[in-house]
Amino acid sequence: MTLEQEIGISLRRQGLTIATAESCTGGALAARITSVPGSSAYFTGGIVAYSNVVKQSVLHVSPQTLEQQGAVSRQTVCEMAQGVMQLLHTDCAIATSGIAGPNGGTPDKPVGTVWIAVAYKNKIVTHLQSGDCGRVENVQRTVQKALQIVSEVLKERENSN
Numbered sequence: 804m805t806l807e808q809e810i811g812i813s814l815r816r817q818g819l820t821i822a823t824a825e826s827c828t829g830g831a832l833a834a835r836i837t838s839v840p841g842s843s844a845y846f847t848g849g850i851v852a853y854s855n856v857v858k859q860s861v862l863h864v865s866p867q868t869l870e871q872q873g874a875v876s877r878q879t880v881c882e883m884a885q886g887v888m889q890l891l892h893t894d895c896a897i898a899t900s901g902i903a904g905p906n907g908g909t910p911d912k913p914v915g916t917v918w919i920a921v922a923y924k925n926k927i928v929t930h931l932q933s934g935d936c937g938r939v940e941n942v943q944r945t946v947q948k949a950l951q952i953v954s955e956v957l958k959e960r961e962n963s964n
Contacts, residue, residue, distance in 0.1 A: 819895055820847050823850070827875075827900060864883055897922075901917025902916050915936065
């Protein structure tokens with residue numbers, strides 16, 4: 804069974820919904836989630852926010868966060884996750900922002916630097932991923948890690964009930 808299938812079963816069992824806010828993954832995360840038949844029961848939608856303008860105007864990421872922390876930062880993905888949860892009225896959200904490559908890296912944030920946030924209610928789990936494996940692999944690794952985090956958060960929630 805795939806991670807996205809396990810997540811779908813868990814979301815249905817718990818009566819929860821999920822949405823995505825993606826930058827560097829460009830919709831690949833939403834594609835994995837919606838590859839599961841019946842995912843419309845728990846996946847409400849996703850926003851691909853490649854530009855900072857969309858991050859600000861649609862997801863309500865603070866201009867100060869983008870100016871001070873940058874688009875590839877823990878604070879930005881946290882605000883993206885919270886923004887998409889509010890916008891699409893979901894229980895959970897996943898956000899990604901990073902530098903997939905091959906260009907765009909800096910000494911502080913080299914290619915392969917990606918932040919992931921998974922939000923559930925008032926809790927946010929974040930993960931910093933690093934290491935450049937090439938654009939396609941950087942995106943695939945990010946999607947896989949994001950799904951793993953969601954799975955862990957859902958299992959933790961289920962076990963605490």
